[in-house]
Structure formats: C-alpha cells, structure tokens
Amino acid sequence: MSLISLTDLSVKFGGSTVLSRINLVINKGEIVTIVGPNGSGKSTLLRNVIGALQPTTGFVERAPGLRIGYVPQKLHIDPTLPLTVRRFLSLPKRVSNTRALHALEKAGVSALEQRQMSALSGGQFQRVLLARALLNDPQLLILDEATQGLDQPGSARFYQHIEAVRQDLGCAVLMVSHELHVVMAASDRVICLNGHICCEGAPEHVATAPEYRALFGTGTQGALALYRHEHNHSHDDSVSDHNCAPDETAT
Structure with a gap:
C-alpha cells in the first residue's frame, strides 16, 4: 500500500x-x-x-x-523555561494522560514524564521528541x-x-x-x-x-x-x- x-x-x-x-x-x-x-x-x-x-x-x-509523525533535526527550548516532559507533550494542544504515557512508553522513556526538559540528556531529549511524534499513532x-x-x-x-x-x-x-x-x-x-x-x-x-x-x-x-x-x-x-x-x- x-x-x-x-x-x-x-x-x-x-x-x-x-x-x-x-x-x-x-x-x-x-x-x-x-x-x-x-x-x-x-x-x-x-x-x-x-x-x-x-x-x-x-x-x-x-x-x-x-x-504523519515528525521528529525534527533539532529543537531549541529555553533552558530557563520550567517545562516538564508531560507538559511539553501537551503543547500546543492538550493530550490525555493515557495518550501521553502510551507515547512515552513507545519511545522507551516513560520514567521521564515529570522530568524537566532542560535536564534531559541528548538521547533522552530525542526520545521525548519521538514520543511527541508518536502521539497520534502515525502511519x-x-x-x-x-x-x-x-x-x-x-x-x-x-x-x-x-x-x-x-x-x-x-x-x-x-x-x-x-x-x-x-x-x-x-x-x-x-x-x-x-x-x-x-x-x-x-x-x-x-x-x-x-x-x-x-x-x-x-x-x-x-x-x-x-x-x-x-x-x-x-x-x-x-x-x-x-x-x-x-x-x-x-x-
């Protein structure tokens, strides 16, 4: 197909x-x-x-x-901005806790839900971007x-x-x-x-x-x-x- x-x-x-x-x-x-x-x-x-x-x-x-789910080349987030991974997944449109946790699990980073985005390592950050791309079960x-x-x-x-x-x-x-x-x-x-x-x-x-x-x-x-x-x-x-x-x- x-x-x-x-x-x-x-x-x-x-x-x-x-x-x-x-x-x-x-x-x-x-x-x-x-x-x-x-x-x-x-x-x-x-x-x-x-x-x-x-x-x-x-x-x-x-x-x-x-x-379509999209993982960009890079994304800059102001390190002084208090933003958790969970909140990041609800920007700009709120998603349910169930969908957010499901996406994080698919990306292999469910333990990072309440971590600050500014505190993530490079690999963790990319996994969170992947989770965001997986929110709608992309084809x-x-x-x-x-x-x-x-x-x-x-x-x-x-x-x-x-x-x-x-x-x-x-x-x-x-x-x-x-x-x-x-x-x-x-x-x-x-x-x-x-x-x-x-x-x-x-x-x-x-x-x-x-x-x-x-x-x-x-x-x-x-x-x-x-x-x-x-x-x-x-x-x-x-x-x-x-x-x-x-x-x-x-x-």
Missing part, C-alpha cells in the same frame, strides 16, 4: 534548481533512508513530503487521512537528522528503537541522516540524493553503487557490513542508477 507518491517533483528557489524530477514511493511498513551530501536537497524533499513546501513542478500524493514516521549530536552508540540504539517502533505500529519510516553505516543498516531501502536521485535500492547494493561511492568514498561499505542486521522479509535486489554529477545549486 502506497502512503506517499512523488511524481516528477522539482523544486526551484530563486532560479536555482534544488530538486530535479524526483520519483519516489513510500509504502506501508518499510524503512526508507535518504542519504546525500550537504546541500543535496534532503530537507527540501522532506518538506515537500510533509506538505510544508509545494513543488515547483510535479505532484505529491498522500493516502487519504494519512497520519508514516519522518526523522530529519534525528540523532544529530548523539555519539555513535547512542545513534545505533536510537535507530534500533525505531525498528522496534516500526514493528509495533506497522508504520513506514522515512529518515534523513549523515550517519551512513548506522542508518543504512537499519533500512529496507536507501535513496542517494544529490539534487536528483543518484541511485536507490537495498542498502548493500547502494553501498557498492559507483554513484554512491563517488559521493561518500569507499570506506562506508565495510562499515555497513559491520552494522547490517538481517531482515525477516525480502527486498528488491535491484538498484536504479542515474547520472550523479555534483549539483552545486542544491541546498
């Missing part, structure tokens, strides 16, 4: 092409990771998926009534550099938890990250973006694609082998390759 479908999507800012002819489908229950260098258009793509930005040309189709969970600032073991634990959330809720997950070996190990499908889709497919195939290695080097393939986990379902072994010249205009 298709949750999101992008057809020939292009985005221009001030005459510069940021994304060019993107065709992408997100299906129910799959984990899709978007990787790409700085300025490749990853955040712009997410904004189109969410609906915060409209494409210059092309189309975005969403399943009727699609519930599609979107994470934009959600582990930025965490160390490698912390990132690995976070993405392992995302896999558990996916299995529990049956939701699809769309992730953007620079942590190539960790997120690719957690993914069903990887999309390499540099203003356009350079290559896509199962992680082990993208890691050996010339277009991917031209952008990220050869070292990530070995790292992927160390972190890859076995899935209990099959993948499409094909990799779709496109010309991947550097795109200086992408932001």
